[in-house]
Amino acid sequence: MFKTSFVRLATLAALSSVSAAAMACEALRMVPGGMVVQVTDGDTVVLDSGLVVRLIGTQAPKLPLGREGFPTWPLAPQAKAALEALSLGQTVRLGYGGEEVDRYERALAHLFVEGREGEQWAQQAMIAQGLARVYSFPDNRACLDLLLAAEGRARAAGLGIWSDPYYSVRAADRPEELLARAGHYELVEGRVLLADRSGGRVYLNFGRFWKQDFTAVIEASALRLFAEDGFDPMALEGALVRIRGWVDDRDGPRIEVTHPEQIEVLATQ
Known part of the structure; x- marks a missing residue:
């Protein structure tokens, strides 16, 4: 049984943002x-208490933020401006669904912004505009189904980052292009030729x-999390999938999968 079914995705896509956020x-x-x-950038804010909040579950285009030689990613200023328009000067609630503090002492939370038209879920709003993508961790997996659904709609519409080649979904059958993206967070699509278990890994x-x-x-x-979810990665042989994660170069380009949500099943045959 696959973690994400087409029926589940279709249901999520049909829900309104307010009711869907409450359900998820x-x-x-x-x-x-x-x-x-x-607002520091497209996925980080500072509260009047001094607390720095990292919008867990998302990755917005990055700004240098004082890092020498670090490039500004395409659309990073626009992402920051969008989060400012949504949240700056607004009262918010924080929702915790996993690890709550990172090594930089930032709160890892979902951000809910109070407004005239009701409460808005900042992560979903940023992803829906194409100004962030889903970026998850094995110890913080709450609400990801809806965020993935919002990302899919934004990508299909070519919104924001999805109109820029820097963020293109990469083809798994072009390893030379993936090697050029080593050290980058990427989405990679392709058909699994072989699923093999060896030395405790798949x-x-x-x-x-x-x-x-x-x-x-x-x-x-990670396999323990897959087992808890009833998701057998060995059943992915022959399936068309989308993998997300950091590309490294170890016996060719590869991505380490630490939790099930890094794999979206697009077709089983």
Whole structure:
């Protein structure tokens, strides 16, 4: 049984943003947040208490923020401006659904902005505009179904980042192009040629030459999460999938999969 079914995605797509957010995030631990007094970039805000909040579940285009030699990603200023328009000076609530603080002492939370027309879920709003993409962690997986559905709609419409080649979905059968993106967070689509279990890991091979072609590697710790979800990655052999994660170069281009939501099943045959 696959984690994400076409029926589930279709249902999510049909829901309104307000009702869908309530359904998806009702299990979050909700707390008052205060007022947003600063927006650092498209996925980080500062509250009047001094608390820095990282909008968990999303990755907006990055700004240098004082890092020497770090390039401004395409549409990064627009993403910051959009989050400012949504949240700056507004009262917010925070929703926690996993690990709550990162190594930089930032709160890892879903941000709900109080407004005249009701409460808006900042993560969903940014993704729906094509100004952020889904970026998840094994210890923070709440609300991802709806965020993935919103991303799919924005991508299909070519909104925001999805009209810029920098963020294009990459083809798994072009390993040389993927190698050029090593060190980058990417979405990669292709058909799994072989699913193989070896040494406590599962390897999803997208080509015949595993030392050259693209591979997704699922470590033992991640396989436990797959088992809990009833998602057997060995059943992905022959399936058309979309993998998201950081590309590295180890026996060809590869992505390490740490949790099930990194894999979207597009077709089983």
